[in-house]
Amino acid sequence: MKERKEPVDGTTAPAPTSDATSEVSNGIGFKWLSPLARSVKLSEGNLFLLLAIIIGIFSGLAVVCFRIAIEWARLALLGSALSPPHIRVLLVPAGAGLVVAFLVQKFFLAARGSGVNQTKAAVYVFDGYVPFRTVIGKFLTCSIAIGSGQSLGPEDPSLQMGAGIASALGRRLKLSRDKLRLLAPVGAAAGLAAAFNAPISAVLFVIEEVIGTWSASALGAIVLAAVSSAVVMRSFLGGEPMFRVPAYTLGHPAELLAYAVLGIVSGVLSLAFTKIIVIFRPILRAQPEWTHYLQPAAAGLLIGLIGLKIPQSMGAGYPYIDQALHSEYTWQILAILGFAKILTTSLSFVSGTPGGMFAPTLFIGAMIGGAIGGLEHQFFPQVSASVAPFALVGMGTFFAGFMRVPITSVFMVVETTGSYSIVLPVMISNTIAYLISRRYQDVALFDILARQDNMELPSMEEQREQIVLRVEDAFRQPNVPPLQASDTLARALEIAETSSEDCLLVRFPTGRWACIARKDLPEIAAKHPKETQLREVLTTARLPILHPDQRLDDALRFIQGHQLLPVIGRAGSRKLEGVISLPDILAAYQRAS
Amino acid sequence: MTPEPQHIVSRYLQQRVLLLSLILLALLFVVTAALARAYHAREDALAKDWADKGNSDLTANKPAMACDDYRNSLSYVPDNPNVQLHLAEALLADGRLTEARSYLANLWDRAPGSGEVNLDLAHVSMRMGDPEQAIRYFRSAILGSWEADSSRQRRKARLQLSEFLLDNRRTNDAQAVIAGIAADTPPENGSAHEENGHLFLRVGDPVKALAEFEAALQTDPQNSEWLAEAAQVAFENGNYSVAENYFSRAVRENPTDDLHASLALVRDVLRNDPFLSGLSEEEQTRRSWNDFQLGLDRLKKCTSTGASSSSSNNASSTLDTLNTDAQDLQKRVNLSALGMNPDLRNEAMQLVSRIEDVTSQICGPATDIDQALKLLKKQQEGIHP
Numbered sequence: 004m005k006e007r008k009e010p011v012d013g014t015t016a017p018a019p020t021s022d023a024t025s026e027v028s029n030g031i032g033f034k035w036l037s038p039l040a041r042s043v044k045l046s047e048g049n050l051f052l053l054l055a056i057i058i059g060i061f062s063g064l065a066v067v068c069f070r071i072a073i074e075w076a077r078l079a080l081l082g083s084a085l086s087p088p089h090i091r092v093l094l095v096p097a098g099a100g101l102v103v104a105f106l107v108q109k110f111f112l113a114a115r116g117s118g119v120n121q122t123k124a125a126v127y128v129f130d131g132y133v134p135f136r137t138v139i140g141k142f143l144t145c146s147i148a149i150g151s152g153q154s155l156g157p158e159d160p161s162l163q164m165g166a167g168i169a170s171a172l173g174r175r176l177k178l179s180r181d182k183l184r185l186l187a188p189v190g191a192a193a194g195l196a197a198a199f200n201a202p203i204s205a206v207l208f209v210i211e212e213v214i215g216t217w218s219a220s221a222l223g224a225i226v227l228a229a230v231s232s233a234v235v236m237r238s239f240l241g242g243e244p245m246f247r248v249p250a251y252t253l254g255h256p257a258e259l260l261a262y263a264v265l266g267i268v269s270g271v272l273s274l275a276f277t278k279i280i281v282i283f284r285p286i287l288r289a290q291p292e293w294t295h296y297l298q299p300a301a302a303g304l305l306i307g308l309i310g311l312k313i314p315q316s317m318g319a320g321y322p323y324i325d326q327a328l329h330s331e332y333t334w335q336i337l338a339i340l341g342f343a344k345i346l347t348t349s350l351s352f353v354s355g356t357p358g359g360m361f362a363p364t365l366f367i368g369a370m371i372g373g374a375i376g377g378l379e380h381q382f383f384p385q386v387s388a389s390v391a392p393f394a395l396v397g398m399g400t401f402f403a404g405f406m407r408v409p410i411t412s413v414f415m416v417v418e419t420t421g422s423y424s425i426v427l428p429v430m431i432s433n434t435i436a437y438l439i440s441r442r443y444q445d446v447a448l449f450d451i452l453a454r455q456d457n458m459e460l461p462s463m464e465e466q467r468e469q470i471v472l473r474v475e476d477a478f479r480q481p482n483v484p485p486l487q488a489s490d491t492l493a494r495a496l497e498i499a500e501t502s503s504e505d506c507l508l509v510r511f512p513t514g515r516w517a518c519i520a521r522k523d524l525p526e527i528a529a530k531h532p533k534e535t536q537l538r539e540v541l542t543t544a545r546l547p548i549l550h551p552d553q554r555l556d557d558a559l560r561f562i563q564g565h566q567l568l569p570v571i572g573r574a575g576s577r578k579l580e581g582v583i584s585l586p587d588i589l590a591a592y593q594r595a596s
Numbered sequence: 597m598t599p600e601p602q603h604i605v606s607r608y609l610q611q612r613v614l615l616l617s618l619i620l621l622a623l624l625f626v627v628t629a630a631l632a633r634a635y636h637a638r639e640d641a642l643a644k645d646w647a648d649k650g651n652s653d654l655t656a657n658k659p660a661m662a663c664d665d666y667r668n669s670l671s672y673v674p675d676n677p678n679v680q681l682h683l684a685e686a687l688l689a690d691g692r693l694t695e696a697r698s699y700l701a702n703l704w705d706r707a708p709g710s711g712e713v714n715l716d717l718a719h720v721s722m723r724m725g726d727p728e729q730a731i732r733y734f735r736s737a738i739l740g741s742w743e744a745d746s747s748r749q750r751r752k753a754r755l756q757l758s759e760f761l762l763d764n765r766r767t768n769d770a771q772a773v774i775a776g777i778a779a780d781t782p783p784e785n786g787s788a789h790e791e792n793g794h795l796f797l798r799v800g801d802p803v804k805a806l807a808e809f810e811a812a813l814q815t816d817p818q819n820s821e822w823l824a825e826a827a828q829v830a831f832e833n834g835n836y837s838v839a840e841n842y843f844s845r846a847v848r849e850n851p852t853d854d855l856h857a858s859l860a861l862v863r864d865v866l867r868n869d870p871f872l873s874g875l876s877e878e879e880q881t882r883r884s885w886n887d888f889q890l891g892l893d894r895l896k897k898c899t900s901t902g903a904s905s906s907s908s909n910n911a912s913s914t915l916d917t918l919n920t921d922a923q924d925l926q927k928r929v930n931l932s933a934l935g936m937n938p939d940l941r942n943e944a945m946q947l948v949s950r951i952e953d954v955t956s957q958i959c960g961p962a963t964d965i966d967q968a969l970k971l972l973k974k975q976q977e978g979i980h981p
Contacts, residue, residue, distance in 0.1 A: 050610060057617055064621075064628045071635045083642045084668050175613045239632040243675055247702060322671040330698040331687075391698060 051182055055189050055224035056231045058172060062165035062193035063235025066157075069142055069164065070198075070240065073157055076150025077318065085314070085322055092152070092310040096303030096317070099151030103144045103356060104299040108292075111140020114357045118163025120453045122191045123213050123460045131170055131183035133190075138167035144357040148299070152317035154306060154347035155358020158198040162209075162359075165194020165232070185221045188213045189228045196229035197236040199361070200245055201418035205229045207411040212449065215461065244421035245321065248328045251392045251424045259431055261383070265375045265393060266400055266432035270439025272371055273404030276345050277440070277448050283353040285455050295355060302354035306347045316343040319362040324369045327394040328420075332370075334377025334390065341370030364405050365398045365419075372397015392428065395420060399429045404436035407447040407464055412437075470595060474558050475551035477591035478570040478581035485510050485569070485579055486519075488538040492528050495537060499524050504582075506566040508546075509537055514577055516546040516569045551580055559588055643672035647679050650686065659690035677703055684716055693724050711740035715753050718760075727764055734760065751777060751788065755795075762798055771799045778808060786815035790822055793829070802833045820850035831858065836865045837872075870941060881935040884944055888929060891948035895922055898959040918954055922947060 080095045081087040087095075107114055113121060114137055125133045145160040169190025173183045188209045196205035206222075206229050214221060253259070287298055309316055315323040327337060348363035376393020399416035403409045416422075416429050446454075446462065453460040483502040486495055488511040499507060499521045506518040519527075519541060527540050547561040548571045562568055562585050570581045650665030666683035673679065680699055687696035697720045703713045718733035734757040742749040754777045761770035774795045781788045793808035809826035813819065827842030843859040866872065868890075870883035899915050925947055934941050 053614070057614070057621065060621055061617075061624070064624045067628050068631060071631050074635065074639075078638070078642075083646070083672075084664075085671055086664070172613075172617060175617075176610050239628060241675075247674060322667070322674075325670075325674060326667065329695065329702065331692075331695045389694075389698065 050176070051178075051185070051224055052227060054169075054172060054176065054178075054186070055193075055227040058165070058169045058186070058190050059193040059196075059228035059231030060235050061168045061172070062161075062190055062228070063197045063232035063239075065138070065142070065164050065168060066161045066194055066197035066232065067236055067239045069146065069157060069161060072142065072146040073150045073319075076146050077152075080151045081317075087152075087314065089311055092314060092317070093304075093307040096152045096307045096310070097300045098303070099147050100153065100299035100301070100303035100354070100356060101296070103148045103151075103153075104296045106140065106144050106147075107299075107355070107357060108295055111136065111144060111357075113137040114140035114144050115355050116357065116452070117159035117352075117359045118161075118166075119159050119212065120449050120456065120458070120460065122163050122166040122187055123449070123453065124458055125166060125170065125187045126184055126213060127460055128458060130180050131173065131185070131187045133163070133167040133170040133187060135167055135171045138164045138171070141167070141357060145359075148351075148356050148358050149319060151303065152306060152310060153299070153303060153351040153356050153358060154317060154320075154344060154363055155351050155356060155360070156319045156362020156365075157359060158195060158361035159359030160357065161194040161198035162191045163194070165190035165192070165197075165228075169193070169228075185218075185224065188221060189224045192225045193228035193232035197232040199415070199419065200233060200236060200240075200242070201415060202226075202229040202233040204411050204415040204418050205233075207414055208408055211408045211411050212406070245419040246325055246328055246395075248391060248395055248420045248422050248425075251395070251422060253424075253427065255385070257385075259428060261376070261379045262393075262396055262428040262432045263435055264379065265372055265397060266435025267439065268375050269368060269371055269397060269400040269432065270404045270436035272341075272345070272367075273401050273436060274440050274443050276349070276367070276405055277444055277451075279345070279349045280352055280448065281451050281455075283349065284452070287353050287355070288455070298354040299351075299356040302350040302356060305350050309343055309347055313340065313343045315340050316347045320344065320366040321362065324366055324394075324398070327369045327373045328391050330373075330390040332373065332390075334374045334381065337370045337377060337390070337394070338374035341367050341374060344370065360405075361402075364402050368398040368401025369394040370397070371401060392425060395422065395425055396428045396432050400432040400436045403433035404440040405448065407437065407440060407449075409433050409437045472555035472591055472595055473551065474549050474553045474555060474570055474583060476595070477555055477558070477587045478549075478551065478583040479587060481508065481579070481582045483507070485516075486537060488512065488517075488536065488541070490537050491533060492524075492531060492535050492537065492540065493533040495519065496524055496528055496533075504567060508567065508569050508579075508582065509541060510569075510579070511538065516548055517541050517544075518546055518565065518567060520566070549583060555588055555591060558583060562588065639672040643669045643676065643679070645669075646672070647676075647682065650679075650682060654682070654686050654689065657689075659686045662686040663690055663692075677706070681712055681716065688716065688719055688723075693720055696720050697724070709736075709740045711737045711742040711746070711749055711753065714740050715749075715756070718753075718756070722760060727760075730760065731757065747780075747782075751780070755791070758795060767799050771801065774799060775804075778804070781811075783811065784815055786812040786819070786822070789815070790825065793825065797829065802829050805829050806833065806835075806838075817845075818849050820846050823849060824855060827858070827862075831862060836862050836869070840866055870945060877935060880938075880941065881931060884934050884941040885929075885931050887948050888934075888944045891951040892922055892926065894955050895919065895951045898955040901959060914954055915958065918951060922951070 080099065081091050113134060118141065121137070122133070125131055141160045141164050145155070145157060149155055149157055166187040167190065169186040170183065173186040178186065191213055192202075192205045192209040194205075195208060196202040199205060206225050209225055210222075287294075290298070306317060323340070326332065327340075332340065344363055344367045348360070348367070351358060352360065373390045373394035375397070376390045379393075380390065395416060398419075399412040402415065403412035406412070412433050413426065413429050417426060441464075447464050450460065450462045450464070482504065483498050485508040486498060488509055490509075495507060502521065505521055507521060507524075509517045509519055511517065519537065531540055546565060546568055548569050549558050549561060550573050551570055552573070558568070562583070567582050567584050569579055570583055572578045572580050646665050646669035650662045650669060653659075653662035653665055663683060663686045666679055666686055669679045670676065670683065680703055684696045684699040684703070687693075687699065697717070700713055700717045700720060703710065704717060707713060714733045714737035718730045718737060721727075721730035721733055734753060737753040738750050738757065754773055758770045758773045758777065761767075761773060774792065777795070778789075778792045781792055789808045789812035793805040793812065796802070796805035796808060806826060806829045809822055809829060812822045813826060816822065823842050823846035827839045827846055830836070830842060831839035840859065840862045843855060843862055847855045847859050868883055868887050870880045870887065875883070895915075895918060899919060925944065929940060929944055934944065
């Protein structure tokens with residue numbers, strides 16, 4: 004059995020056991036369940052889907068409570084106005100920073116950071132184990148931090164809380180290790196869907212960033228969990244899109260050029276934002292441990308100072324995104340807000356204050372987008388529309404450049420605004436920003452953060468772009484034509500003399516293939532007349548067949564125990580395209596590396 | 597087939613955990629529902645408080661503060677269209693037209709038939725210098741739906757449209773709108789009719805204006821202000837009999853010096869008007885003769901005082917010409933000649949009109965009876981209906 008590792012907070016993960024007898028003996032009050040247990044047969048697959056719904060509902064409820072807690076913390080700490088009194092702006096983030104740092108350092112070390120990487124680590128390092136203490140810690144510390152005006156958002160923590168809830172349930176149910184690993188992303192999708200009120204984006208994000216593949220076994224559960232959590236969230240907090248935007252129509256095709264410019268600027272700025280975090284985070288983490296108690300407070304103080312002049316740069320900032328989407332700021336103000344937010348978010352994040360990066364990223368994107376739109380409108384009023392659509396596109400663009408999730412970013416804009424007409428500019432702008440970010444920053448932010456935390460998590464971006472070797476990259480033409488089942492032993496002996504293959508392929512009229520070892524032929528010929536047809540002497544099992552488009556990894560599995568496999572075309576004639584052997588496969592891998 | 601004991605145990609455990617989860621879920625649901633209710637109640641209360649503060653600030657002509665208040669309110673109930681509308685109105689009042697337009701455009705997308713939104717958009721377009729768009733929004737507002745008091749709101753929108761058209765010198769369009777307003781004004785709404793009257797005066801239609809003032813008086817015949825207004829319109833229109841009626845009623849209700857003076861003037865006109873219908877030949881002759889004599893006196897006085905005070909040669913020569921014409925006519929005019937010849941009466945009255953015109957220019961405005969003689973010209977020219 005694989006050795007279990009410890010999660011980052013030092014909590015030992017209990018190994019799942021298959022023996023549940025002791026648990027049953029404790030369940031005195033549930034003896035009546037025994038007949039039910041006998042009558043209801045729930046396979047692990049079905050149980051997993053049912054569990055996904057339960058996880059979704061739990062996560063939805065948790066996120067609703069989390070959002071309410073953040074809001075109440077904000078009201079209690081900063082007051083009900085969007086621009087709080089100066090004394091509170093100055094003191095509250097710093098004071099709350101001290102409290103949060105104490106809680107994190109003393110009780111909830113795993114609550115540091117955004118939560119995305121911690122969830123990935125749970126999947127790839129800790130067999131799906133997320134301590135429930137982390138859920139509680141994340142809830143408490145993020146509520147205080149975000150509510151006090153630290154420039155962070157509730158989405159990534161919600162993602163981690165969802166994963167934690169899923170993991171706890173999975174452990175209670177004694178699920179297998181594989182299923183436990185899959186549960187963390189299921190919960191993560193549920194948490195994110197509820198936090199964003201955007202189930203499609205949540206599913207896509209988890210697939211793009213956490214698990215990296217469209218795994219059929221996980222997808223159904225992820226979708227179910229995301230939908231059920233979003234339904235719960237909507238039933239309690241309302242189903243309206245996160246942002247209300249004026250209707251958008253593309254006025255002139257030249258407008259797309261303006262959006263391309265936005266893509267370039269957002270790409271460059273997202274790159275700069277990434278660099279700031281990547282450079283300063285390890286510097287602060289390397290400071291003596293006692294400073295970790297003070298770093299969030301110091302960050303809070305600086306944020307408060309900035310907040311005295313620019314209160315919009317504090318907190319998650321959703322109301323201000325809404326204002327930017329309604330063209331309420333001039334382009335100069337929008338630019339100032341965007342840069343201020345980069346500064347405050349960097350301060351909050353690198354200081355180790357728990358909280359997410361999604362909301363600030365959207366904020367920065369909206370402001371930068373609006374600023375670019377306003378600037379372009381000033382100089383080219385005929386090309387550029389109003390500021391609002393640029394702010395809208397900017398959100399997705401900056402998100403794509405910073406988080407490096409281009410597909411999620413497109414759907415996120417659509418889902419959080421309910422506006423589908425904006426898709427075309429979003430796609431253009433996002434792609435440009437993403438490409439610029441990739442060109443000048445090889446490794447994505449979350450992967451760098453993982454490495455800074457001494458974890459080598461798989462990079463989903465790299466995985467996506469790895470060259471996939473296929474059978475067509477390895478197969479070759481047989482040096483002799485294949486034998487037919489109706490051919491005689493004499494014909495086989497004749498062919499064997501000219502062939503260098505260890506195995507001669509034999510085709511049956513039914514499409515079945517078999518192999519006759521060259522070294523066995525003389526012995527068989529000695530036992531049977533030369534005119535005997537091969538079908539009469541071939542008793543070997545049918546050979547697996549491969550197709551040129553199949554992955555070479557699959558071929559590697561099939562080739563076990565066979566010297567040679569036929570590669571058959573998928574078209575009706577089922578023509579032999581070539582043959583493949585283990586050395587051919589290895590040679591292909593060697594060439595690729 | 598009997599399931600293996602180990603599987604039964606595992607399933608039993610799973611069902612136990614699932615059941616516990618469902619119980620926990622139900623509990624959490626109740627707790628979350630209670631929290632959410634409290635949260636929404638708090639949000640609603642805060643939203644209302646801030647919106648009320650915004651209303652107060654807007655009423656107190658502090659639009660910038662009102663904008664902040666409404667924004668605070670919207671941060672709790674972002675979808676409240678009333679607060680959004682108020683915010684747009686505050687932004688409009690604060691001169692932040694682009695922002696106001698953006699909010700209104702959003703509201704318009706959701707409710708394109710809203711009268712209020714269309715009216716505000718009309719204001720934005722008006723102030724952004726897009727008159728055609730403004731007119732379109734005004735018309736949509738007039739035809740749109742209003743949450744409360746729709747007829748009053750539509751009338752308000754029409755009045756604003758007419759004002760806007762008048763300001764843009766589109767008098768014909770304005771006249772059509774005002775005619776629509778008048779047609780839809782309920783007969784019992786006197787002040788609305790009075791308002792219509794003023795609008796008709798602005799588009800230069802005193803006849804319809806008088807009709808509106810009279811419609812207003814139907815609802816309140818003793819309203820001295822409306823009586824005075826009706827009298828004034830009739831007076832300026834040269835309809836002195838009607839004016840005398842309204843002035844005398846107005847004086848009875850509110851005997852001010854101005855009204856007395858106006859009434860006296862009208863009565864002078866009526867006393868001296870030889871063309872008043874229903875007069876006998878003798879009375880017409882007498883009035884013509886009397887007016888002619890008064891005219892000559894006015895000319896004589898002006899010639900003696902005005903010619904010396906006026907340095908203008910032109911004025912002097914005008915007076916000379918007038919004196920010559922007067923002397924010529926004086927030779928032909930006497931009581932019997934006027935009585936026999938209606939054309940001569942006309943000729944004499946035309947000269948009186950000329951005398952009053954010229955002397956008022958050279959020797960200052962006419963007073964008392966001379967003013968009445970001057971006004972007779974209107975009667976003579978048939979301005980009144």
